[in-house]
Amino acid sequence: MRVWLSRRRRNMKRSWLLASLVVVALLTAGCSLLPGQQAPAQPTTAAQATQPAAGGDTMPTAVIPTPGAEVGTVAARVNGQEIPMATFQKQFFQFKVALTDQNVDLTTDEGKAALAQVRSQVLNSLIELALIQQAAARMGISISDEQLEARVQETVAAGGGEEKFQAWLAESGITPEEFREQLRAELLTEMVIQQVTTSVPNTAEQVHARHILLNSEQSALEALRRIQAGEDFAKVAREMSQDEVTRADGGDLGFFPKGMLSVPQEIENAAFALQVGQVSGVVRSPYGYHIVQVLERQANRPLPPDVYQAMKQKAFDDWLQQQRAAAQVEILVPME
Incomplete structure (x- = not known):
């Protein structure tokens, strides 16, 4: 998990x-x-x-x-x-x-x-x-x-x-x-x-992203091919993602800021490099292979209490x- x-x-x-x-x-x-x-x-x-x-x-x-x-x-x-x-x-x-x-x-x-x-x-x-x-x-x-x-x-x-x-x-x-x-x-x-x-500010730039986690690069490329062919990202995530926590929600990771390790560093880097609606290529992390999509981006979104506490x-x-x-x-x- x-x-x-x-x-x-x-x-x-x-x-x-x-x-x-x-x-x-x-x-x-x-x-x-x-x-x-x-x-x-x-x-x-x-x-x-x-x-x-x-x-x-x-x-x-x-x-x-x-x-x-x-x-x-x-x-x-x-x-x-x-x-x-x-x-x-x-x-x-x-x-x-x-x-x-x-x-x-x-x-x-x-x-x-x-x-x-x-x-x-x-x-x-x-x-x-x-x-x-x-x-x-x-x-x-x-x-x-x-x-x-x-x-x-x-x-x-x-x-x-x-x-x-x-x-x-x-x-x-x-x-x-x-x-x-x-x-x-x-x-x-x-x-x-x-x-x-x-x-320490209580707001920060944050992105709302989702991802698909796969065990192999070949599987990740297959998921990416389906998305690029027009299939719904959430549908592919529910069918293919190995992330048991986010799979049922279509890979939704919610909002997260930079630098707090809310998600693996590789996912964070990919998400903040994307514009709203864009989908990444295959992203390798210690956990496997990911496909990342950014859904929203907010420049000064209030931080959740636990994240704000972590920043302090x-x-x-x-x-x-x-x-x-x-x-x-x-x-x-x-x-x-």
Whole structure:
């Protein structure tokens, strides 16, 4: 089944706060939830969310001690700002407990690999948080005590009240002050995100297209011959397309903008190169062979909420990657 949108939506599962703040991940997807809360879809980790594309900007060189070296009181420095070893170790331990609670055997090769990945992700999340805090200071963004207290009360109420909240703190090994600092970081990140993404437009040029997917070039040429001979595109799609999702609708892909991977890149390129009513030649993609037709074109069509959210996510991811590429990062904790 060729579910084009499902791939994009999987890539979109990157909550900004959870990608940037491992402390928030601990509250919502880690060891335990506040009573009454439900875990959201597992987001992409910070380490994955900020990896540069192949051929793109490279990360700054970090100072990494050899395994077995004496561990000091600082896990990393970000532009001179220290990340305490105690903070790193506590959050890493909480995730280690979470893995154990999920019945992951940490003595196996798979368990050791998962633990190593978590170790890297925790450190990357703390580095990103430091970058966000530094950017917030440059932007003049700060969190007032009133804002923090309102978020605390909101979170406690959502979790079922003070008694359940205190029980959750005890179970999670988090002090009230640590919890407040986690929420302060969450609020700060929200405000930085809003600042960074404020210029992302909610409209874009979009095309409404349909396609026929075939398993072989010969079949694609046959479909193209029938269309060029005057047969209805939708009829040919219903009879020949291998795309089980769009076949019944005559291959209809709906509207989509550039650059969001709503459809395979090859289909997007072909569609935006066509005028309304035109039919492409055979288009090869990793999924097979396609025939594409454009039905409509709109210069400033409002973006669907999920696509708009994805564009804002991409803008923030790009911004965060730029901050990381420009930063002086020293990793002082052994990563093995």
